[in-house]
Amino acid sequence: MSRAEKDPEVRGSARPTLEAVAARAGVGRGTVSRVVNGSAGVSARARAAVEKAIAELGYVPNRAARTLVTSRTDAVALVIPEAETRLVAEPYFSDTIRGVTAGLADTDMQLLLILVRTAKERERLAAYLSAQRVDGVLLVSVHEDDPLPTLLETLDLPAVLGGRRSDREPLSYVHADNASGARAAVEHLLGRGRRAVATITGPLDMEVARARLDGYRAAHGAARPDEALVAHADFTEEGGARAMRELLERRPGLDAVFAASDVMAAGAMQVLREAGLRVPRDVAVVGFDDSIVARHTDPPMTSVRQPIEEMGRTMAHMLLDEIAHPGLPHRHVALATELVVRESS
Amino acid sequence: MSRAEKDPEVRGSARPTLEAVAARAGVGRGTVSRVVNGSAGVSARARAAVEKAIAELGYVPNRAARTLVTSRTDAVALVIPEAETRLVAEPYFSDTIRGVTAGLADTDMQLLLILVRTAKERERLAAYLSAQRVDGVLLVSVHEDDPLPTLLETLDLPAVLGGRRSDREPLSYVHADNASGARAAVEHLLGRGRRAVATITGPLDMEVARARLDGYRAAHGAARPDEALVAHADFTEEGGARAMRELLERRPGLDAVFAASDVMAAGAMQVLREAGLRVPRDVAVVGFDDSIVARHTDPPMTSVRQPIEEMGRTMAHMLLDEIAHPGLPHRHVALATELVVRESS
DNA sequence: AGCCGGATTGGGAGCGCTCCCAATCCGATG
DNA sequence: CATCGGATTGGGAGCGCTCCCAATCCGGCT
Numbered sequence: 001m002s003r004a005e006k007d008p009e010v011r012g013s014a015r016p017t018l019e020a021v022a023a024r025a026g027v028g029r030g031t032v033s034r035v036v037n038g039s040a041g042v043s044a045r046a047r048a049a050v051e052k053a054i055a056e057l058g059y060v061p062n063r064a065a066r067t068l069v070t071s072r073t074d075a076v077a078l079v080i081p082e083a084e085t086r087l088v089a090e091p092y093f094s095d096t097i098r099g100v101t102a103g104l105a106d107t108d109m110q111l112l113l114i115l116v117r118t119a120k121e122r123e124r125l126a127a128y129l130s131a132q133r134v135d136g137v138l139l140v141s142v143h144e145d146d147p148l149p150t151l152l153e154t155l156d157l158p159a160v161l162g163g164r165r166s167d168r169e170p171l172s173y174v175h176a177d178n179a180s181g182a183r184a185a186v187e188h189l190l191g192r193g194r195r196a197v198a199t200i201t202g203p204l205d206m207e208v209a210r211a212r213l214d215g216y217r218a219a220h221g222a223a224r225p226d227e228a229l230v231a232h233a234d235f236t237e238e239g240g241a242r243a244m245r246e247l248l249e250r251r252p253g254l255d256a257v258f259a260a261s262d263v264m265a266a267g268a269m270q271v272l273r274e275a276g277l278r279v280p281r282d283v284a285v286v287g288f289d290d291s292i293v294a295r296h297t298d299p300p301m302t303s304v305r306q307p308i309e310e311m312g313r314t315m316a317h318m319l320l321d322e323i324a325h326p327g328l329p330h331r332h333v334a335l336a337t338e339l340v341v342r343e344s345s
Numbered sequence: 346m347s348r349a350e351k352d353p354e355v356r357g358s359a360r361p362t363l364e365a366v367a368a369r370a371g372v373g374r375g376t377v378s379r380v381v382n383g384s385a386g387v388s389a390r391a392r393a394a395v396e397k398a399i400a401e402l403g404y405v406p407n408r409a410a411r412t413l414v415t416s417r418t419d420a421v422a423l424v425i426p427e428a429e430t431r432l433v434a435e436p437y438f439s440d441t442i443r444g445v446t447a448g449l450a451d452t453d454m455q456l457l458l459i460l461v462r463t464a465k466e467r468e469r470l471a472a473y474l475s476a477q478r479v480d481g482v483l484l485v486s487v488h489e490d491d492p493l494p495t496l497l498e499t500l501d502l503p504a505v506l507g508g509r510r511s512d513r514e515p516l517s518y519v520h521a522d523n524a525s526g527a528r529a530a531v532e533h534l535l536g537r538g539r540r541a542v543a544t545i546t547g548p549l550d551m552e553v554a555r556a557r558l559d560g561y562r563a564a565h566g567a568a569r570p571d572e573a574l575v576a577h578a579d580f581t582e583e584g585g586a587r588a589m590r591e592l593l594e595r596r597p598g599l600d601a602v603f604a605a606s607d608v609m610a611a612g613a614m615q616v617l618r619e620a621g622l623r624v625p626r627d628v629a630v631v632g633f634d635d636s637i638v639a640r641h642t643d644p645p646m647t648s649v650r651q652p653i654e655e656m657g658r659t660m661a662h663m664l665l666d667e668i669a670h671p672g673l674p675h676r677h678v679a680l681a682t683e684l685v686v687r688e689s690s
Numbered sequence: 691a692g693c694c695g696g697a698t699t700g701g702g703a704g705c706g707c708t709c710c711c712a713a714t715c716c717g718a719t720g
Numbered sequence: 721c722a723t724c725g726g727a728t729t730g731g732g733a734g735c736g737c738t739c740c741c742a743a744t745c746c747g748g749c750t
Contacts, residue, residue: 367700372699372700373699373700373701374700374701375699375700375701376698376699376700379698379699386697386698386699387698387699388697388698388699391698391699410705412705413704413705413706413707414704414705415705416705
């Protein structure tokens with residue numbers, strides 16, 4: 001039998017309250033509260049007495065009581081569409097979380113993780129967020145038609161997006177400079193003498209996918225690239241494979257492919273191999289994300305690295321700012337990408 | 346200027362309270378509370394009136410107020426040592442989270458994600474958990490000397506571990522049947538005629554690593570395997586490579602390797618290739634985890650799959666049980682693994 | 691008609707904290 | 721020595737909810 005069952009005092013009610021600390025320190029509740037919250041206007045003597053009492057009693061403030069009166073929750077939510085956790089290049093997920101956690105580390109903000117899987121859950125989430133249970137929201141992997149950002153806007157709840165819906169995104173966001181990254185990748189291919197550089201895009205209802213396609217086009221300068229060299233996919237390996245087959249059928253002479261994700265690039269490499277084409281000899285391949293997949297393909301894949309962990313950290317910092325200063329105008333941050341050259345190009 | 350600034354009523358205080366619902370429905374607070382919490386003893390008439398009022402007002406209970414009086418928080422924490430998010434095979438992290446989320450889906454439990462990075466943070470966490478801010482704790486990737494499980498025990502806080510510290514683990518846990526999985530892998534190699542099967546272990550202060558090593562030994566039956574065929578590493582790719590070099594030096598004639606993780610196996614395959622040995626012709630390789638890495642090595646790797654998402658789901662369910670029924674004896678659940686045969690063996 | 695007991699109901703008390711104001715203290719000033 | 725004002729302090733009020741008990745209601749029975 002657990003101690004808690006025998007003696008209800010052990011868990012819960014036994015914990016010292018503000019009042020107990022006040023009594024022990026021989027001061028009033030107000031003074032203890034001031035010390036705990038670091039407000040000014042407490043004499044050194046009183047402060048010392050309170051701190052001593054706190055230490056002796058092992059006092060920890062009751063968060064619920066505080067929330068009840070201040071209506072701050074000291075919690076932020078990280079909302080991730082469930083589907084993304086499967087599709088997106090693997091480390092994306094953990095890197096984001098790691099970054100966000102790091103950004104929150106010196107705060108005593110709690111991180112609530114919310115995976116949204118179904119439309120039903122999405123609705124529940126709306127109710128949830130409306131109910132003020134968090135001080136702010138981080139939202140990653142937004143699609144263009146995602147209703148959540150709009151909801152956050154109307155709720156006037158501090159929020160920072162990872163990525164943006166379009167280039168006119170009103171909410172604060174952090175994203176990688178996808179267009180430049182893609183452009184650098186394609187320029188790299190062209191610079192190595194490739195002539196017919198194809199691309200495999202992500203789903204075009206995501207701005208990341210569009211931006212990478214734009215970068216691909218921009219790399220061609222005034223010379224509009226052959227539209228038959230553009231194939232659309234969905235960030236999955238199978239999608240990448242399918243797109244590669246299409247491309248080979250349409251333009252058998254292509255000599256390079258830029259895929260908007262490593263996973264798609266891996267699918268493409270598979271198809272190339274099956275078609276008897278060698279990488280990079282016959283067809284050079286560049287991916288995007290520099291995920292773990294890129295390092296393990298054969299040959300190892302050239303890829304565009306995005307600083308995902310830093311993005312998470314930045315998002316967290318921006319959110320804390322917005323929470324602390326509600327009037328703040330929204331901010332838009334783009335972080336640089338970096339081309340990591342390996343043997344596939 | 347945001348609406349909230351102009352009109353403080355918009356955010357927060359404007360939300361209807363229990364009292365408001367009661368007034369609107371023409372009943373007392375108690376009745377509304379009973380309806381909201383689904384307790385019995387409410388007439389159909391009253392219930393209908395209350396439900397109508399709730400819908401009209403868009404009432405959502407204030408969690409903090411409820412927590413304050415019940416001292417339930419309706420939140421559980423998932424604690425992950427930060428280091429693991431880097432080392433462990435990538436999808437582990439997201440699969441676990443996905444599983445836990447799924448297991449919590451029909452509840453209105455919140456999931457708090459806590460990444461512990463430093464010893465300092467670990468201490469803070471102790472204070473945090475002692476402060477009753479969650480109803481229960483999920484703890485993954487425990488090391489033998491981890492002080493947290495013991496803390497949870499003394500706090501008498503509902504907890505479920507992912508993995509166990511030893512085979513005498515008192516706390517509830519869910520783990521994969523590592524020994525059987527490893528055994529199956531090695532038997533598979535022996536069954537294909539391999540004679541000198543080496544193994545690369547994980548850090549032996551983790552029970553998973555020990556269990557997989559035990560499985561390796563068990564597969565050899567009465568015939569104790571040559572101890573020179575056992576090399577220790579740390580679940581990293583570099584560690585796997587280093588161990589492989591050691592093994593090749595000690596026993597150049599080995600014809601198979603079972604690594605306790607895919608990532609280590611990938612490192613080993615790299616070394617084998619550099620040594621001019623072909624996989625699987627000269628040396629067969631089997632990994633553990635069946636992570637994304639296994640599918641992308643060259644050749645694709647045979648690996649032992651563990652049902653990580655299901656483990657997460659099971660952990661969540663068990664925790665909910667322990668929270669609901671505090672007296673419950675601790676439970677230990679082992680989930681079966683499965684050998685996925687690919688070209689590396 | 692009067693009474694009984696179970697079903698239903700209302701609302702006081704109180705959870706632990708912050709906010710805020712009135713009270714007190716104390717050194718400095720005239 | 722009286723007065724003044726800023727610094728410090730104590731504690732009432734109240735946040736929104738659940739718990740619980742006393743009060744009320746009502747159908748059935750004598």
